[in-house]
Amino acid sequence: MSDTKAPDASRRSERSRRAIFDAALALVSESGYAKTTVEGIAARAGVGKQTIYRWWPSKAAVLLDAFLDLQDRAAEAHGDAGSGIPDTGDLAADLRYVLRATVDELNDPAVDGPTRALAAEGVVDPELGARLTEALLEPQLQHYVRRLETARAAGEIDPDVDPRTALELLVGPLHHRWLHRTLPLTHAYADSLVDLALRGLAPRP
Template identity: 50%
Template sequence: MPTEKGPDHSRRKERSRQAILAATRELVAEESYEKVTVEAIAARAGVGKQTIYRRWPSKSAVVFAALLALSEPADGQDDGHALALPDTGDIEADLKLVMRATAEEFSDPAFDRLIRALNTEIANDAALAAEYREKLARPLDEAKKARLRSAQEAGQLDAQADLDLVLEVLYAPLFQRWLHRSAPLTPAYADSLVEAALRAFGP
């Protein structure tokens, strides 16, 4: 019996986790972040409030987990390539594909509310900011830099280019435009950032 209950218990815990994270994303998309409570998340997910607090210490931690879960493989299996950028051999085409997808993601109202809520908390919570860097920002940056290195090896980027600076030139203007809602994040704008970066850091 214990061996039979173990897997069932794990599956129930995972179903509960997924329900909580989905409920969090839904509520943040529907309401302002300030109005969302742990009690509301628990009610939407069909779990007790203590079930949430046993896993996460605060609402902001749940919101971060809900965002992080968006990058999980759909089947729950990590095949080692989840964070790899496309590599067709054409760095311009690959970067435009990625930057267009980024612009589209940040233009999605549900994602917009979730990431704005998280950024608000990160600005005031050093521990959450460190967790964000460790679990999401750094792995994403390493995946991006791996693709840029392959472009350097292929002679498509300056071999001496500072890859952290390349990423800043690509992403900082997009983030700034998104943060201030100063203009739409269009595919043409995403393409222009790639073209500007390649002019600056080309071979």
């Protein structure tokens, strides 16, 4: 009687998912979102098209999960999963740190292509847009909210400041420049946003 173990279906499925994620991210970066197809992703990943449709309703849904997985892996690799914005006691330094990191991320071709594709698709697909906001954008914004709430409690910013509005002074201009490619994204620009925002958020005499 053979004691050969049956193949682990869950492990095989995980390998297939990883291959599909890698294929989707690679094709969007290489060819753009418009030219990326479910058929192309399947061929690149070495799986059947129906395998993809069994797990996702569209290429946009594949790309979103692939991008979320990429973000999780990057966080784990840097040992900062869920850490948010540092709190060193110096609000300006902490905000410069996180905005500079955001600049580096948005300038990375591996991130730029998928992020633009998802942002555009989220406009025309409300369900995808809502999931993108819930799963990716909102958790990031909440890091700013918590750090600004701490700063407000410490008297570093005006007590009447709404942290949710205040964070838009930082991330709004950064993403506007990135989205429209008006000028290059640089660390110097990130630093200037922090300086200007904190000048407006400072406690009133």
